[in-house]
Amino acid sequence: MAAIKFDFTSCYEYNDTQFDCKPYIPKREPTPLEETCEDMLRVIFKKTSHVKPLKIKEIRFPEPLKLLTTRNKKVSKTLPVSPKSIIFNKSIMAKHPNIELDTASIFKSMVHMIDVLNNDNACREHLEQLRWNGEPICPHCGSKRENHYRLKNKGIFKGLYKCKDCRSRFTVTVGTMFDGSNVSLRKWFIAIYLFSSHKKGISSLQLHRDLNVTQKTAWFMLSRIRNSFKNNVEFKFDGITQVDETYVGGKNLNRNLDKRTKNSQGRSLKSKVPVFGMLCNGMVYTVVVKNTSGRTLKPIIEDKVKCGSIIVSDGWRAYSGLSKEFRHRVILHNKGIYKMGPYHTNGIEGFWSHLKRGINGIYHVASPKHLHRYCDEFAYRYNTRHMTDGERFNLSLINADEKLMYRELIA
Known part of the structure; x- marks a missing residue:
């Protein structure tokens, strides 16, 4: 045969x-x-x-x-x-290779977005135009065609396609954080717009009242959005790079007497979690670390900063020895010096203030288990601060590629 x-x-x-x-x-x-x-x-x-x-x-x-x-x-x-x-060919399986933020409509405000995307069908069409640019892409085999089969239910097309090459069914939400969700696309879009446009975020309690969902659902939605905000692109800073570390955690003065931790001031790790950050050319990168010793921080700097670049830090002893591979400038804050010509660490310290005001004012507490997602959230807003709210909203939809499962979140 x-x-x-x-x-x-x-x-x-x-x-x-x-x-x-x-x-x-x-x-x-x-x-x-x-x-x-x-x-x-x-x-x-x-x-x-x-x-x-x-x-x-x-x-x-x-x-x-x-x-x-x-x-x-x-x-x-x-x-x-x-x-x-x-x-x-995995490079063409996720979304259109020539995708741009203005491929679909850029909304001027939250009201504009709600008026245009007033139902799930309009939200689906906006997502298809943004991720596919008029050419549906099968997530199972990567086939890109304009004439994939459009399957109808009772004579109505609701976004279900059938690939002409591998014969698999798919929608635009397959492989994204919307895949398999019982929450409507319209509520997802409202949550993403609110979350990405508010400078300090939005709490799950507030979101569950705004969307008429449970607090558990709102928290899960926010966790998926935070997970999509993380930086998945390999890069290296090239230029004047500010490095600094901070500690996230409660103060003893805000605790009851029976819950206070002794000797937890300063750089103690008994009740606080250290976070290391770098800033170069207006872009910030953060990582939650186990401690702030030189053995922990130096490999991160060597991995993310191009050799020979200028490193600006304070007088913390963990940064000693960086002059072997970088041009190291030390700002001695303990002597009242905060700037030496063009060199300072005010930029990264300003980002720490945004992070802590958001955690203390909106979320009130962030567990060490999920702290890295909160850092990614504030780094994402900081790095896209020159975009409009509509452009940041479209960028968030483009990057919604990973589906975080609830069992992974609570494991």
Whole structure:
């Protein structure tokens, strides 16, 4: 029996030498009857062939006769194919490669966004235009086509597509933080706009009242949004880089007498968590560390700052020895010196004030387990401070690629 040939050239990169025959490119789209016959032949070949077939994803096909008789009833099938010889091009599977913030509408205010995106269908279309730019991309195989099958439910299209190459169903929310959520897209969009535009954030208690959801749901939504705010791009600072550390935690004066911790002032780690930060050319980077010793901080600096750059720090002894690889400038704060020509650490210390005012004023407390997400949240707003609220909202939707599970959050 002749081998069945599929067209993978539109969504895969492959090596011709790995196939026994020449690549076959059909001149037209297969008819529903031809697709059904291909499915039947594949099932028969798999059951009767003595040669070990290629390993593919386990699929449960209906009986051939039943599949043939139900084809006229518009019963959709799914045929994902993933041979070993196929090399997935992951770079095109998430979103459009030429995506821009102005691909979709940029809203001027919260009221403008609510007026335009007044239902879930409008929100879905805005997300499709922003992430796909008019060309739906299958998240299962990376196929980018304008003519993917548009599946309707009772004659109404609600954003469900079927890939013409791998036959898998998908929507624009697959693989994003909206995937599988029972919360409507409209509420998600309102939460993202509020969270990204408020300088110090919004608490879960306030959000649950604004969206009419439970506090647990609001907290989970905010945690997913914070997780999408983290920086996933590898980079290195090149220029004058300010480095500093701070400690996040409550003060003994604000605790009851029976809950106060002795000898917790200064750099004590009994009730506070250290956070290390770097700022260069208006961009800030933060990381929660276990301590502020030189063994902990120097590897971070060497990894994130280009060799030979100027490092500006205070007189903390952990920074001693940086002059071997960098041009180190020390600002002795204990002697009342806070600036030496163009060198100072006022920028990173100003960011620490934003972080602490937000935690103390809005969230009141941040556990060490989730502190890194709060730091990512404030770093994201600081790094996008020159954007408008509408541009930051669109950027947040573009970066909503990771789906944080609740069991991971509370583990």
